Amino acid sequence: MSHKSACAAVKMGASTTEIQELPLPDLQRHPEGGLLRVEATGLCGADVMWYSRADEPTDQPAILGHHIVGVVEELSDRAASRLSLAVGDRILIEEYLPCGTCVLCREGDYRFCPQTALGDPGALRYGSTPVATEPGLWGGYSEYAFLHERSVWHRLSPETSTEQATLILPLSNGIQWVQWDGGIGYGDTVVIIGPGQHGLCGVIAAQAAGAANIVVLGLPGDEGRLELARELGAAFAGVDTAAALEMIRDATDGQLADAVLDMAAGTTATLEFGLDALRTGGRLLAGVWPAGATPIPLRKLATKRITLRPLRGHSYEAVDAARRAVERGNLPLDLLCT
Ligand SMILES: [Zn+2]
Ligand SMILES: [Zn+2]
Incomplete structure (x- = not known):
């Protein structure tokens, strides 16, 4: 050497x-x-x-x-x-x-x-x-x-x-968080808050799982990423939460979303939005948790029987699944390379 x-x-x-x-x-x-x-x-x-x-x-x-x-x-x-x-x-x-x-x-x-x-x-x-x-x-x-x-x-x-x-690990998080922790499968509706690399890998995983409706929310300034989310299969990608809720209601005949993943904020406001967007018995997944205490709207969570769980990293199986998916070469990962 x-x-x-x-x-x-x-x-x-x-x-x-x-x-x-x-x-x-x-x-x-x-x-x-x-x-x-x-x-x-x-x-x-x-x-x-x-x-x-x-x-x-x-x-x-x-x-x-x-x-x-x-x-x-x-x-x-x-x-x-x-x-x-x-x-x-x-x-x-x-x-x-x-x-x-x-x-x-x-x-x-x-x-x-x-x-x-x-x-x-x-x-x-x-x-x-x-x-x-x-x-x-x-x-x-x-x-x-x-x-x-x-x-x-x-x-x-x-x-x-x-x-x-280099995208295998983010994709493994998408598989772990959307499909396995979020339980998203064929015909389901998923909301992803935050169109960063992990949010977009979540869109790819949701699309691969057969989700019927993929909704992505971002902030003003995220336009390029939201456009990419649409290209990857999101039915709605935007910044307007009221418009997103209306779309989810229409697309699910009022049943609402099966899972909401917060990959951006970790605030009470995003938890509130998630609870509004979820069906009874839905899953709210917290991917970010700011320092300090975040008040949780417990009454709404309990009355809708929502499961709240954190998203923390990937299992060996998720990385292995992502590696094999990348090797098959049929995922649009090149769109994420900048
Ligand atoms: Zn990482
Ligand atoms: Zn150990």
Whole structure:
């Protein structure tokens, strides 16, 4: 290996980046991993949010980027055996670095493992662990990332384009949140608040699931994304909540929506809108939760028998499903590449 250092974009503080040369890990000292040559890393809504702020989870200098695609460049014997990988393998890695032995890990819910909890000192996670935690290369906006033996990886076909490979994780969230957590299937009506990358991947997942009506709400300034939502299959994409409600009522003969996903605000106002848009027994899914307490309209929630649940990351199965969907090549993901 000729390189001795990696060029990395280190987030130093709110909206501040420094390009730094960081030493590559010495695998004699770090037998718990290897080296991933980063091919590309997608930009997540979380990266944008964390970049603009100085608080947790990136209150210390860190390399952002957790939708990481790369090629295994070097592995310790221990990591090669733990990971069942070899030099030259092309993979994507999830952001989680779970312990693999706690109850949550053993039950398959490794994304909730305390050892990979976001912002917890001592926990490890790609795209937010500080550079001060050795060996420092914990993010995708770098030439190389440390491939820890606790990594959760997925093998990529050589035919999958770099751009589409970086969209597998957002698509997995769309599948997990819309189809599996939201229960959206054939003939259903779903409302997605927030036309960002994840909202649009939610539209793709809803369309693939056979949803009859896909409604997307955004803000003034989101016109390009709302147009894209329509192109991806949304029957309604706009900023007017009253018009959206009227459309949902008309399209469902007054039955209203089966699921509402809030991927944008996490305010009482969006919860209120969601409750108005949902049928009795519908599902309200909270994808963002601002700091502080958000009052919940409990009476309306209870009288309509609404299930409120948070959206938190993706399961292994969802990433695997997204990877296979991308490999089949029949999803319009190229529209999302900018
Ligand atoms: Zn992400
Ligand atoms: Zn665990």
